[in-house]
Amino acid sequence: MQKPAPEITQHSEPFWQACKEGRLLIMNCRHCGKPFFYPRRSCPSCWSEEVEWLQSKGRGTIWTLSEVAISLWGDAWDDAVPYTVAVIDLDEGVRMATRLVGGSGWKIGDRVQVTFQPGEKDVIMPYFTAAG
């Protein structure tokens, strides 16, 4: 089995284009001022459609994580295990799921920053690594 590539929509395409340029985008609501993630065409707080992309500083804190020891999707991750996945609270106040790379011994509460690496099908993935 293949690892899955993100199923990108017309609306989310700028997010993935920005990853190719080394920038992490989240969304901001111009009506209520609340940032949100994942990207949507309307604000999940106030339903305004006046939403815009906002460049994240790419820094955050590990809310939780797990070290995955075996491939749990057929054999797709056999060549990647063990790998560590995490939920990160970005400093802008939104939560995102990601993978931790370039280190080990991660703990909840560790500070991390975004780093960009190739994923499947020429997509550049926003992973996280120890904050510098």
Added chain:
Amino acid sequence: MFDPVIIGLGETQVGSLPGYTQWEIQAEAVRRAVRDAGLEKGDVDGLINSPPYSRPHQMFSLEMSEYLGLQPKVSLTMDIGGTATVLTMVETATLLIKEGRCNVVVVVFGDNMRTGRPPRLLGNVRMAARRGSEEWEEPFGIVGMVIPYAMMANRYMHLYGATKRQLGAVAVAARNNALRNPNAQLRSPLTMEEYLNAPTTASPFGRSDCSLVSDGGGAIVLTTRSYAAKRSLKQTPVHILGCGSQMTHKNISQIPPEFGDLPLKPAVAAAYARSGLSVKDLDVASVHDAFTLSTLLGVEALGLCADGEGGPFAAAGHLEPGAAVPINTHGGLLAQAHVGGILHVVEVARQVRGDAGDRQVPDARIGAVLGNGGVYSVAACMLLARG
């Protein structure tokens, strides 16, 4: 007059049922439940089912009704999430009955996740419900259900100081409960040493932290108290005293800020409020246990122990057979079978009507069922009592 009661329970063999399709398993559960009630096929005028996880279907209740030769007034397929689905199906049946829309409603779920998945999906449990995860989780390696729940377990252990040994107490107790259930997939004890020495799948979980992949089904027949009085029914009716439910999110990246914000407690609070009952009234309970962590959150949400105290509660033996409020007396999703949680309802109904055989909880009159779906995304609770 339109007071809804559970009058029939059906449970198929669980484990591996090779050669049986999803609809054949559901049909068998329905036939068993209607026979258990002492009713006949022609009495059924409502059918509510849940679609199989193994092969997503459309119009599944029509397929099911047609297969059984039923022409019900109401034929519904419902899908909310996990064990919450089943509880909401039963609650919906009570609403149809209270409105006078149906006299006899059968609620059924059955699936063949163990032997019936298409070959490309074997070797893992992959959900058809993917919106949000196909772009923002799966490509990062957060695939299936084990990994999100493992992440929640690590957060829980971090917040409350829970230990691997405390999670193990849940797994060991589930297996001990299943020893008393002749229809359980795992009928051998698990020692704490075996649990602790098992390889990790996704930290902190090993295999015994995760529920079984099962074939099997269950069904529940509901009617009104007056209809039950008119017919010579075989079983003691079980009353539904109160239901509650709450949804918060779907994907783990959208989870509310902290454990105290999850939907389990609001669902329980609503069910207690609607029934006028409290935790002190419970004689028996079933809680969602697709993962060991869930049992801890379940007993906390029911109020059997304080928030964050589920680990010490489990380690003290309060989940073992013979506890003050026995939990998952059938072995649950961890040790009996993962049949979507329908057997959680069947078991508590069986306990409160006094029909649970060797594992009968003495004088059990009131029981709770607490369900969860997604990643603590939606919860539902139901309180049942002997008629």
